[in-house]
Each structure stands twice: as C-alpha cells, then as structure tokens.
Amino acid sequence: AQKVTQAQTEISVVEKEDVTLDCVYETRDTTYYLFWYKQPPSGELVFLIRRNSFDEQNEISGRYSWNFQKSTSSFNFTITASQVVDSAVYFCALNAGGTSYGKLTFGQGTILTVHP
Amino acid sequence: NAGVMQNPRHLVRRRGQEARLRCSPMKGHSHVYWYRQLPEEGLKFMVYLQKENIIDESGMPKERFSAEFPKEGPSILRIQQVVRGDSAAYFCASSLHSYEQYFGPGTRLTVT
Numbered sequence: 001a002q003k004v005t006q007a008q009t010e011i012s013v014v015e016k017e018d019v020t021l022d023c024v025y026e027t028r029d030t031t032y033y034l035f036w037y038k039q040p041p042s043g044e045l046v047f048l049i050r051r052n053s054f055d056e057q058n059e060i061s062g063r064y065s066w067n068f069q070k071s072t073s074s075f076n077f078t079i080t081a082s083q084v085v086d087s088a089v090y091f092c093a094l095n096a097g098g099t100s101y102g103k104l105t106f107g108q109g110t111i112l113t114v115h116p
Numbered sequence: 117n118a119g120v121m122q123n124p125r126h127l128v129r130r131r132g133q134e135a136r137l138r139c140s141p142m143k144g145h146s147h148v149y150w151y152r153q154l155p156e157e158g159l160k161f162m163v164y165l166q167k168e169n170i171i172d173e174s175g176m177p178k179e180r181f182s183a184e185f186p187k188e189g190p191s192i193l194r195i196q197q198v199v200r201g202d203s204a205a206y207f208c209a210s211s212l213h214s215y216e217q218y219f220g221p222g223t224r225l226t227v228t
Contacts, residue, residue: 033215033216037219043205043221043222043224044219044220044221044222045159045207045219045222047216047217047218047219050215050216052215091158091159093159095215095217102147102149102164102171102172103149103161103164103172103174103175104149104151104159104161104209104217105161106151106158106159106160107158108157108158109158
C-alpha cells in the first residue's frame with residue numbers, strides 16, 4: 001500500500017522567512033514518482049515538480065527547492081524568502097507502480113500562511 | 117494547448133437528484149483520473165480511465181457513483197441520488213503518460 005504523510009498541518013511565517021514543508025512516503029515499489037502540488041485560495045491545483053525514484057538529485061527552481069532522500073523516504077520542499085503569494089495549501093503526492101499504477105496518493109496537505 | 121477543462125465549475129443539487137460532472141482532457145491525453153476533495157481534507161483517488169475502459173476504480177464508492185470515458189467526448193463522473201456527504205470538490209486530471217497528471221480547475225458540488 002502507498003502512503004504519504006505531511007505531518008505539518010499548518011505553518012505560519014512572516015514574509016522573507018524560509019520555510020520547509022515535510023513529506024514522508026511509504027511504498028514497496030522500487031519505481032515510483034513523487035510530486036508537489038500547490039492549491040492557492042482560488043482552488044485549482046498547480047503542478048510544481050515531479051521526481052522519479054532513480055534520481056535523487058536535489059532541484060532548485062527560483063525560490064523553490066526540493067530535497068529527495070530515499071534513505072529516509074522523504075521529499076521535502078523549501079521556499080526561500082517566502083512571499084504572501086506563496087500562501088496556499090501544498091500537497092505532496094506519490095505515484096507508484098504495480099497495482100497502484102496511475103493512481104496518485106496524496107498527503108493531507110500543509111496550509112502555509114505567509115504574513116506581510 | 118488548452119488545459120484540462122471541467123464543467124460546470126459549480127453545481128448545486130438537491131438531495132436525491134443526479135449530478136453529472138464533465139472533464140475534457142488535454143489534447144492528446146488518453147488517461148483520465150477523477151479525485152475527490154472533501155472539505156478540509158486532501159485529495160482521494162476515485163477512478164482511472166482510458167478511452168472506453170475503466171482501468172482502476174478502487175476508490176469509487178460501491179453505489180451511486182459511475183464514470184465513463186467514451187471514444188468521443190468528455191469523461192463523465194455521474195453521481196445518482198446525491199446526499200449531503202457528496203458535497204466536495206471533484207478534480208479531473210489527464211496525462212499522456214500515467215506518471216504525470218495535469219489537473220483541471222475542479223467542480224464544486226454542493227448538495228442542499
């Protein structure tokens with residue numbers, strides 16, 4: 001069975017602070033994909049990043065960075081110098097092979113509020 | 117290239133009525149997925165379809181819910197005899213390959 005845990009339900013920071021959103025996953029499959037999605041107050045889901053299980057290189061995109069560590073089954077997301085526009089719900093998700101092929105398993109989400 | 121389209125964006129139904137939610141995948145995408153987001157919760161997988169086939173419906177409630185993705189036209193998620201507990205946001209996603217899904221804006225269903 002697949003499982004994604006986002007232990008932080010809510011995080012509140014002040015603008016320009018750095019913030020890290022944690023994601024821990026469980027799967028028995030050796031081939032899988034990890035994702036982060038952003039859901040702003042308007043409600044749509046915005047794709048942020050995909051990583052596959054064979055690529056543990058960390059990635060940076062502007063103020064966003066991701067730290068993938070298979071040894072701890074974690075795929076954490078850091079926003080540097082946060083801005084009010086970063087306020088949203090962030091979801092980590094897992095897509096694994098086998099009988100779960102095609103299905104995304106989402107974490108419960110982390111509500112990020114960035115105060116001016 | 118237009119994104120995933122869902123309509124209606126908002127749907128209000130009385131208890132006992134039927135709800136039909138439509139999803140048009142991105143051009144060229146043959147995989148469609150439906151997810152449900154209950155209030156204050158994460159997204160839960162419902163069903164995975166390819167053209168004219170249901171591949172995985174392990175997340176679909178056993179009764180009242182059905183989904184199809186015909187050869188022509190959008191994918192339809194149908195909820196018969198809606199109850200208040202069906203009130204949620206329903207998201208459709210499509211993909212070219214099954215490991216990268218692009219989401220539509222969602223349909224917010226309210227059952228009164």
